[in-house]
Amino acid sequence: MDCIQEQIVQEFQFLEGDREAMLHYLIEIGEKLPPLEDIHKTEQNRIPGCMSAVWLTYKRQDNRLFFEADSNTSITKGLISLLLRVLSGQSIEAILATNLYFVEKIGMHQLIGSQRSSGFANMVKQIRMVAMSHQSIDSV
Numbered sequence: 001m002d003c004i005q006e007q008i009v010q011e012f013q014f015l016e017g018d019r020e021a022m023l024h025y026l027i028e029i030g031e032k033l034p035p036l037e038d039i040h041k042t043e044q045n046r047i048p049g050c051m052s053a054v055w056l057t058y059k060r061q062d063n064r065l066f067f068e069a070d071s072n073t074s075i076t077k078g079l080i081s082l083l084l085r086v087l088s089g090q091s092i093e094a095i096l097a098t099n100l101y102f103v104e105k106i107g108m109h110q111l112i113g114s115q116r117s118s119g120f121a122n123m124v125k126q127i128r129m130v131a132m133s134h135q136s137i138d139s140v
Contacts, residue, residue, distance in 0.1 A: 012106035030077030036070035049122035
């Protein structure tokens, strides 16, 4: 996972702190995220605490969780896409233990502002809650 995070950091460093270019890049990343089918865009799959609508679904295969997500706004879709890039397909333990240091290294909070930062934190929280629920199932 650190390799993926370092790759993200390098991609954003290439933009040399140009806020507009970084936001445009987030939008591009979001546009590449495959959309969720409408059947999955339910209140049950919606991440609470996000200003924009963000839906998250997952599948478990062995000890790994595979996430899919979508949003109704481009920047938010880019944000969830970055998270999925790092966390989807990882083991439950890795998802829970990972320090998402790329967020700090690329200056995410300054880039997206306090409201989106709060929503981003809720996305991370939701992914980790899913992982914790599966960790609990395994320990029973």
